[in-house]
Amino acid sequence: MVKNNNNIKKxxxxxxxxxxxxxxxxxxxxxxSIQQIARIxxxxxxxxxxxxxxxxxxxxxxxxxxxxxxxYLLKEYLSRxxx
Numbered sequence: 596m597v598k599n600n601n602n603i604k605k606x607x608x609x610x611x612x613x614x615x616x617x618x619x620x621x622x623x624x625x626x627x628s629i630q631q632i633a634r635i636x637x638x639x640x641x642x643x644x645x646x647x648x649x650x651x652x653x654x655x656x657x658x659x660x661x662x663x664x665x666x667y668l669l670k671e672y673l674s675r676x677x678x
Contacts, residue, residue: 611638611646614668619646621666635673 611619615636622632629647633640 611642616646616650617664618669618672619643620650621669623647 615638618636619632622635627635629640629643633643636643
């Protein structure tokens with residue numbers, strides 16, 4: 596006899612975009628805490644922390660070179676979110 600487990604909740608995972616990774620890096624450069632970054636992004640602090648722990652040195656260097664661009668995008672994002 597096969598038992599149907601309808602009470603099991605299906606999980607839905609969403610990967611961070613390159614934009615979100617850049618946002619995390621830019622906010623870290625501005626000395627924001629993981630909790631502050633999570634609040635700004637509307638994500639859980641554990642996701643931000645996991646991303647920081649998983650980011651390789653090469654990715655950090657790539658993001659650093661794009662940091663001014665991400666800072667500009669972040670300001671745009673926050674201004675639209677405040678409206």
